Amino acid sequence: xxxxxxPFPTMPPLAGVRLGSxxxxxxxxxxxxxxxxxxPASATxxxxxxxxxxxxAPVSVAKAHIERCRAERKAPCYWLINTGNANxxxxxxxxxxxxxxxxxxxxxAGVAEHQVLPFSTGVIGEPLPMERLxxxxxxxxxxxxxxxxxxxxxxxxxxxxxxxxxGATVTVQLxxxxxxxxxxxxxxxxxxxxMATMLGFVVTDATIEQSLLDQLLRETVxxxxxxxTVDSDxxxxxxxxxxxxxxxAAVESKxxxxxxxxxxxxVMTTLAQAIIRDGEGATKFVTLQVEAAQTRQEALDxxxxxxxxxxxxxxxxxxxANWGRILAAVGxxxxxxxxxxxxVIDLGDVRLVEDGGRASxxxxxxxxxxxxxxxxxxxxxxxxxxxxATVWTSDLSHDYVSINADYRS
Amino acid sequence: xxxxxxPFPTMPPLAGVRLGSxxxxxxxxxxxxxxxxxxPASATxxxxxxxxxxxxAPVSVAKAHIERCRAERKAPCYWLINTGNANxxxxxxxxxxxxxxxxxxxxxAGVAEHQVLPFSTGVIGEPLPMERLxxxxxxxxxxxxxxxxxxxxxxxxxxxxxxxxxGATVTVQLxxxxxxxxxxxxxxxxxxxxMATMLGFVVTDATIEQSLLDQLLRETVxxxxxxxTVDSDxxxxxxxxxxxxxxxAAVESKxxxxxxxxxxxxVMTTLAQAIIRDGEGATKFVTLQVEAAQTRQEALDxxxxxxxxxxxxxxxxxxxANWGRILAAVGxxxxxxxxxxxxVIDLGDVRLVEDGGRASxxxxxxxxxxxxxxxxxxxxxxxxxxxxATVWTSDLSHDYVSINADYRS
Numbered sequence: 001x002x003x004x005x006x007p008f009p010t011m012p013p014l015a016g017v018r019l020g021s022x023x024x025x026x027x028x029x030x031x032x033x034x035x036x037x038x039x040p041a042s043a044t045x046x047x048x049x050x051x052x053x054x055x056x057a058p059v060s061v062a063k064a065h066i067e068r069c070r071a072e073r074k075a076p077c078y079w080l081i082n083t084g085n086a087n088x089x090x091x092x093x094x095x096x097x098x099x100x101x102x103x104x105x106x107x108x109a110g111v112a113e114h115q116v117l118p119f120s121t122g123v124i125g126e127p128l129p130m131e132r133l134x135x136x137x138x139x140x141x142x143x144x145x146x147x148x149x150x151x152x153x154x155x156x157x158x159x160x161x162x163x164x165x166x167g168a169t170v171t172v173q174l175x176x177x178x179x180x181x182x183x184x185x186x187x188x189x190x191x192x193x194x195m196a197t198m199l200g201f202v203v204t205d206a207t208i209e210q211s212l213l214d215q216l217l218r219e220t221v222x223x224x225x226x227x228x229t230v231d232s233d234x235x236x237x238x239x240x241x242x243x244x245x246x247x248x249a250a251v252e253s254k255x256x257x258x259x260x261x262x263x264x265x266x267v268m269t270t271l272a273q274a275i276i277r278d279g280e281g282a283t284k285f286v287t288l289q290v291e292a293a294q295t296r297q298e299a300l301d302x303x304x305x306x307x308x309x310x311x312x313x314x315x316x317x318x319x320x321a322n323w324g325r326i327l328a329a330v331g332x333x334x335x336x337x338x339x340x341x342x343x344v345i346d347l348g349d350v351r352l353v354e355d356g357g358r359a360s361x362x363x364x365x366x367x368x369x370x371x372x373x374x375x376x377x378x379x380x381x382x383x384x385x386x387x388x389a390t391v392w393t394s395d396l397s398h399d400y401v402s403i404n405a406d407y408r409s
Numbered sequence: 410x411x412x413x414x415x416p417f418p419t420m421p422p423l424a425g426v427r428l429g430s431x432x433x434x435x436x437x438x439x440x441x442x443x444x445x446x447x448x449p450a451s452a453t454x455x456x457x458x459x460x461x462x463x464x465x466a467p468v469s470v471a472k473a474h475i476e477r478c479r480a481e482r483k484a485p486c487y488w489l490i491n492t493g494n495a496n497x498x499x500x501x502x503x504x505x506x507x508x509x510x511x512x513x514x515x516x517x518a519g520v521a522e523h524q525v526l527p528f529s530t531g532v533i534g535e536p537l538p539m540e541r542l543x544x545x546x547x548x549x550x551x552x553x554x555x556x557x558x559x560x561x562x563x564x565x566x567x568x569x570x571x572x573x574x575x576g577a578t579v580t581v582q583l584x585x586x587x588x589x590x591x592x593x594x595x596x597x598x599x600x601x602x603x604m605a606t607m608l609g610f611v612v613t614d615a616t617i618e619q620s621l622l623d624q625l626l627r628e629t630v631x632x633x634x635x636x637x638t639v640d641s642d643x644x645x646x647x648x649x650x651x652x653x654x655x656x657x658a659a660v661e662s663k664x665x666x667x668x669x670x671x672x673x674x675x676v677m678t679t680l681a682q683a684i685i686r687d688g689e690g691a692t693k694f695v696t697l698q699v700e701a702a703q704t705r706q707e708a709l710d711x712x713x714x715x716x717x718x719x720x721x722x723x724x725x726x727x728x729x730a731n732w733g734r735i736l737a738a739v740g741x742x743x744x745x746x747x748x749x750x751x752x753v754i755d756l757g758d759v760r761l762v763e764d765g766g767r768a769s770x771x772x773x774x775x776x777x778x779x780x781x782x783x784x785x786x787x788x789x790x791x792x793x794x795x796x797x798a799t800v801w802t803s804d805l806s807h808d809y810v811s812i813n814a815d816y817r818s
Contacts, residue, residue, distance in 0.1 A: 053747035054740030054765075089736045091766025124733020125767050310719070310805075311813055318814035324533020327498045331463030338462035356463075357500025358534050396719075401807050404720055405727035 002278040003285040003374050003394070008155060008167045011182045013146040014205045015247040016040030020144035021157040024136030026129055027084025027122065032157035034136040036105065037079040037201060038144060042246040044210050045069075045076045046217040047117075049239045056088030056237040058118040061098040065114040070210070074115055079201060079241065080105050081119040081158050082133060083186070086237050089125040097128040104134050108141055119199055121160055121186065121237050155184040158199055161403055162186050162278050168270035172263035174256040176249030179206035181267045185240075187228075187275030198225060198275055200240035202267060205248035206260060212251065216261055217242040224268035227300075228276050228392045229307050240268075276392045281399030284316045287377040291388045298335055299389035302380060305333040313396030316376065321367030323352040330380060342383030348376065411687040412694040412783050412803070417564060417576050420591045422555035423614045424656040425449030429553035430566040433545030435538055436493025436531065441566035443545040445514065446488040446610060447553060451655040453619050454478070454485045455626040456526075458648045465497030465646040467527040470507040474523040479619070483524055488610060488650065489514050490528040490567050491542060492595070495646050498534040506537040513543050517550055530569055530595065530608055530646050564593040567608055570812055571595050571687050577679035581672035583665045585658030588615035590676045594649075596637075596684030607634060607684055609649035611676060614657035615669060621660065625670055626651040633677035636709075636800045637685050638716050649677075685801045690808030693725045696786040700797045707744055708798035711789060714742040722805030725785065730776030732761040739789060751792030757785065 018038045027033035039045070047066055049059050069076045080101060087094045102116035109116075120128065144150065155165030166187075171180045183202035208216070221240055242264075244251075251260045277285050288307055293299035306312055309329040315322040326345055331338070345353035348370035351361055370376060427447045436442035448454070456475060458468050478485045489510060496503045511525035518525075529537065553559065564574030575596075580589045592611035617625070630649055651673075653660075660669045686694050697716055702708035715721055718738040724731040735754055740747070754762035757779035760770055779785060 052737060052740040053742075053744070053749045054736050054752075086733070089733050089762065089766050091764055094766065123731070124737060310809070314810055314813035317810065320814065322532070324495070324498050327463050328461060328533055331461040333462075335462070340462045343463075353498065355500055357498050357503060396810060398807055398810050400719070401723055401726065401805060401810055404723035405729065 002163050003282050004277045006166070006274055006277065008152045008165050009169050011148040011151040011167060011169050012171065012180050014180060014182060014203055014245060016042070016245055017203050018144040018146050019150040019154040020140040020142065021153045022136040022140035022143065024082070024132045026082050026132050026136070032153060033083045034133065034140050035081040035154045035157040036137075036140045036144065037081070037154065037203075038109070039075060039077040039203065039243050040245050040247065041075050041077055043075040043077055043243045044208060044213050044246060045241065045243045046210070046213045047239055047241045048217060048221055050237060054089060056086055056120060057090055057094035057098040058087055058120045059237060059239060060095065061102065062117040062119065062239065065102065065117055068114040074112065076115055076117050078105055078109055078111060078116040079119065080116055081199065083158055083160055084122040085120060085126055085128050086122045086124045087120040087128045088237055090127055093127060097130055100130065101128070101133060105137055108137055117241070119237070119239055121158065121199055151182060151184060158184065158186045160186060161280055164278060166271060166274035166278065168267045168274070170263045170266050172259055174206070174249045174251065174259060175253060176256070179204055179248040179260070181264055183267045183271050185271040185275060187278070198238045198240070200225060200271055202241065203243045203245065205245050207246040207248060207250040208244040212257070213242060213244055216264055220261065220265045220268040223265055224272035227390060228272045229304060273392055276394050279394035280403045281397040281401070282394035283374070283397050284395040285375045286316060286393050286395065288391045288393065289377060289379045289388065290382065291379065292381045292383050292385060293387045293389070294385035296387045296389050298382070299387050300391065302330060302333040302335065302382065303389055303391035305329050306378065306380070307391050307393035310396055313393075316371070316395035317397045319368070319371045321347070321364060321371045323347060323367060326378060327353055335382070339383070344381040344383070346379040347371070348373070411572050412691050413686045415575070415683055415686065417561045417574050418578050420557040420560040420576060420578050421580065421589045423589060423591060423612055423654060425451075425654055426612050427553035427555050428559040428563040429549040429551065430562045431545040431549035431552065433491070433541045435491050435541050435545070441562060442492045443542065443549050444490040444563045444566040445546075445549045445553065446490070446563065446612070447518070448484060448486040448612065448652050449654050449656065450484050450486060452484040452486055452652045453617060453622050453655065454650065454652045455619070455622045456648055456650045457626060457630055459646060463498060465495055465529060466499055466503035466507040467496055467529045468646060468648060469504060470511065471526040471528065471648065474511065474526050477523040483521065485524055485526050487514055487518055487520060487525040488528065489525055490608065492567055492569055493531040494529060494535055494537050495531045495533045496529040496537045497646055499536055502536060506539055509539065510537070510542060514546055517546055526650070528608055528646070528648055530567065560591060560593060567593065567595045569595060570689055573687060575680060575683035575687065577676045577683070579672045579675050581668055583615070583658045583660065583668060584662060585665070588613055588657040588669070590672055592676045592680050594680040594684060596687065607647045607649070609634060609680055611650065612652045612654065614654050616655040616657060616659040617653040621666070622651060622653055625673055629670065629674045629677040632674055633681035636798070637681045638713060638800065638802050682801055685803050688803035689812045690806040690810070691803035692783070692806050693804040694784045695725060695802050695804065697800045697802065698786060698788045698797065699791065700788065701790045701792050701794060702796045702798070703794035705796045705798055707791070708796050709800065711739060711742040711744065711791065712798055712800035714738050715787065715789070716800050716802035719805055725780070725804035726806045728777070728780045730756070730773060730780045732756060732776060735787060736762055744791070748792070753790040753792070755788040756780070757782070
């Protein structure tokens, strides 16, 4: 199931960026489950990673390799991704496996071991099937290509319970010429903010210096991947990578930075929303807008409290305008000195709540008409200040339970 | 569905405590949905209430009536409970309805309006059907009785999606003679700590002064109702009441207080666990013990993070030893400077996790054998300190989704 039609876009090629994939039998036979992304040696690379204390071995190794590349001014120019196995909760052996994977790819590609960054997603706690993974390296490297099809195959090769490959591309005109941003992502379950939640690989041909690239990644992730939730579970593995190959126009002037940030935000938001649209068992795409909060954090707290409520999520699944559950979730959000008489809640363009209770203009027919839609916006005004936040989530369906009760089988 | 057999116990009568119920057609025809509990004028009464900012009208009124009774040294000696309608999110009209309900009962019973405490549970946001409620008062009062059957009928008359009445009784020997504690409760959905989560009515014939009664209620609720969660949703309505009628032995000496507290804790814990056993769609009863934490709050935070994880809950439902999900939930708990290499996790008596990964002694067969059980204990040692906490929860099943997707129909 997925909400909204989003065919994989046609990705323009980026000079020096080549993607390969293989069916290594790690996830299941006959399915792409290994991806290699190759970047030119001129690339600048940033990454943000899960905050889960039990972070997976590949996360530790990727971070260490990025640090060493920065110290040596080398590009971390091979990204090696597998699905089907998270290499998390695997202790010392997991770390050794992650390092060995990088070493094997580095030897075949002729780069240093720390120029390879590993990423894994899938079941936690099983040892990585190294034989199959190592055997998959050569076919993955052999299949590398720059064309859109290679991006799409890479998008397919990183999926877990996702039902479809997710990509986004934007081309933006800068003062020095046009640059393109291509990205792929996977999500589906264990999706919750704090950069923790998915794999995202975004590459641009723009030229951007390291600290600006780091900042742009943080900012745009905060407004996209950190604002989505399927089930509040922060994964052990996930990461969002951003590379600038340096073959295209420079992002330096204030105007160019603003234009590029906007384009990058668009790519990130499209990818993040694609994860929600394809969330496990999703039948609804829900936008939660919290306004008039004292701080952005307060707005996020209220939005996530509603987004995580199983009762709100099951009512959304049932297309049941049981708005009392939204009110109850707002009421239990961690907000100090909360005056609920100032709260207004709208479902689409229908006012649900004002003056501490049901809006006088509300009728069940009006509410039900909005709830029947596939894409629903819930707007919550707190009447306390000027800050706001937007969070995207899905509903809680029978399929969510089925998918997660059967995931390993 | 419910986990574990717990027939309604035989409740000894408590002098001057009479319970009546009626089928008022508030929830559905032919179902007990109104309860009146009458206490003697000598009773001392304590209550704890939801922390939801959108607290329901009856919660506001009950609190105000208790305050006024304390000021006037009168007993709040009639508790009026309805199911089928929460009278929450109903604004000014809801408050007026709650007051009018108390006034009508007070007139028929010959007490002051503020000696009546109202409690409601059910759908949020619909006006209380006052005509039916007022018509139910006389039959409810007429049916009052002291016997166990009256307690059981009262237990039935407060249920929402619960599948059975829940009661507990303990008799304890004090220096001045034996005293009895009887309690009934309802829960099922929207069950999460912060006294927020259920209705509980507990009455003892002991003689206990007000401040000690308040303290005993707070302490025993913290170790019971505040340690359960079905779905993390804190309700707008719920309350736990404790009355001491003063007809029996006094609870004054240190030894008597300790003995009474232990008995009361037993009643509270039995009732709280009964809510989890009968949680919406529950097929498992899960005990989460977090040990070696720096503070009790830290232990509770870890326990609730695991207890609320939809992925852990669906794995429990599937009897799938997908312990990586437990590890991932522990890893994202809000714990500062978390050294996961010191964490140990046991599933029943099977060690799952040590040294940052899967325990070397673990096998899938061992884990699966524990997961197949109906009652499961997950023990998590943090290796950080001396504090601990225990939390009880249920799994996330297809029935949970069905019940909550269909609740209003």
